Structures are given as structure tokens and as C-alpha cells.
Amino acid sequence: MSGEGNAEKSGGGGSSGDGSSSDDGSSGGGSSGEWICAWCDKPHDRNDPPCDNCGHHKFERAVVPVAPENTDHEREPVWACPECGREHQRNSPPCSRCGNAQLEQRVPDERDYATELGGTSYLDLLEPRYAVALVVAVVAGAVLVLGLLGVISLPGMSGDSLAVSNVPGNATAAGGHSLAAVESEYVAVLNEQRPDDPRATRSSGLDDAARFYNQRRVKSVAGDGSLPSDDRMQEAIAGACDSEVTLYTATELSDASLSSFEDERAVAAALVTSLRERYGAGAFDIGGASVGVDVHALPGRGVSVTLLVC
Secondary structure (H helix, E strand, O other): OHHHHHHHHHHHHHHHHHHHHHHOOHHHOOOOEEEEEOOOOOEEOOOOOOOOOOOOOOEEEEEEEEOOOOOOOOOOOEEEOOOOOOEEOOOOOOOOOOOOOOOEEEOOOHHHHHHHHHHOOHHHHOOHHHHHHHHHHHHHHHHHHHHHHOOOOOOOOOOOOOOOOOOOOEOOEEOOEEHHHHHHHHHHHHHHOOOOOOOOEEOHHHHHHHHHHHHHHHHHHOOOOOOOOHHHHHHHHOOOOOOOOEEEEEEEOOHHHHOOOOOHHHHHHHHHHHHHHHHOHHHOOOOOOEEEEEEEEOOOOOEEEEEEEO
């Protein structure tokens, strides 16, 4: 009897060992949570209550094995450029940053991620071509702003342009005389007629403004335009004179009389005399002033003279 009892006990122990091997999941290797707490659902590797999270004394087999919390995981390999270090998801050379023709496969480690997260800036995200485009856009924007402010002149921006199109007559010569030389002699004659005063000097800015007004005047006389407004003239003169500007204009001489003068100085003297008679001898107080002058030949009607005095 005792032997049989021992045998039965031994057999029961063997049966219990098989059940334990099957129930607690120890033969499963412990790499996945096959048992979960019936109360808090925490996964466990073995059927070995109580739960170490809530203390509950009953486990249930998980329908789908739940992986225990594990920080170890395999990182996806990347393709890195050996020249600049730029990482790519695929082996598709050349490098999008530096153009290198070869890429190398490697698996990033924790140091790579720490470096990326700690040292990445917005500048690192810029491709070279995008950086060039950004610089071009900034420069173009700056040039446009300067053009709108009148600091520089831009083609096609007529707001500050002093060019006048389709002006009749001749801006360079009349009666066989150079009108540019007549303009120079005009200022020289003005200075000679007031020898005791400081000499007046020509200003290129006032010359441009005088030419702008005179050409608009020529078109107005020809019935094909109008004179510029006071505000437009102030824009034209801006930067050339910081004080009050006096404007003198006249239409003088004729083509026939122009050709009778010996040279440009004689033409200039006749124009000064004619303009002085029109405005009065005391009108030309130009001692030490800056002046701008333009002489333009009208078609068959003499010349138009504009004088600006600052």
C-alpha cells in the first residue's frame, strides 16, 4: 500500500510538473507576456500571481501575447554620405546636399540621435539650392524697396524717371550749332554779366530737372502734352537742391536767326539777353547759386530755354 501510495504520489507529482510546465508558460521562453493580470491587465511572463503591479491573485492567458516593456529595439538602417554626413532613406545617389556619387549604409545609434536632436537648427534644413534661391529673393526684394524709395533707378519704373518720350524738335543741334555747347556758354555768359558776384555752377541734378521740364514744355507747345505739376517738379528736383528753386523759361529766336550766329557763345549771349529782357535785369540773382539749364530746338519755331536756379 505504501509503495502504491508512493507510486501514486510520484505519478501525481509528475502530472503536476507537466501541468506547471504548461500553465505558467515557463517553456515559452519568457520573451513575451502570455499572462495578464485579471484586474489591471499588466502582462507577465509567467502564471505566478500575485500581480506585482496591483497585488491581484488571478492571471489570465492573453489572447495575443503582449510584449513586455522593452527599450531595446532595432533601428532602421539609413544611407549616409561619407563626404558631408547627410542621411538618406534610400540608396539613391548622388547626395542631395553635396552631390557625392556614393552613399554608405549604416545603422544609427543613440549618439547619432542625440547629436541630431541637440545640434539641429533651421539652417541645417536648408538645401544649397534653396539657400541660393533665398539669397536671390532677399537681394531682389532689397533692390525693389530701394527702387520704390527712389534710392536707385530701376528699368520700367517711371515714377521717378525723368525721361520724356516722343519729344518733337531736336535736343542736340539747331542752326548748325551744338545745343550742349550753347548750354555751357549760357552759364558762362551769366557769370560774366555779374563779375562782382560769386560764380554760379552747373548741377547735373538740376540739369536733369531742367531738361525734364523743358521737354515737357516743348510737347505742350506742340499740342502733344502738358507741363509737369509742382509736386512732380519737386520730385524731379529732390536731392539736387535743398532750398527754393526759381524757374525761368522762354521760347526764343528762330531757325533762320540761329544759323546767322557765328558760334555757340554768340547764341548763348543772345538767349541770356532775351531772357533777361523778359524777366527784368534784377531777376537773375544767381551769384554762388547752383543752376541747371536746357536748350531744345522747336520744329521751325526757334528754341525753348529752361533755367533752374537753386
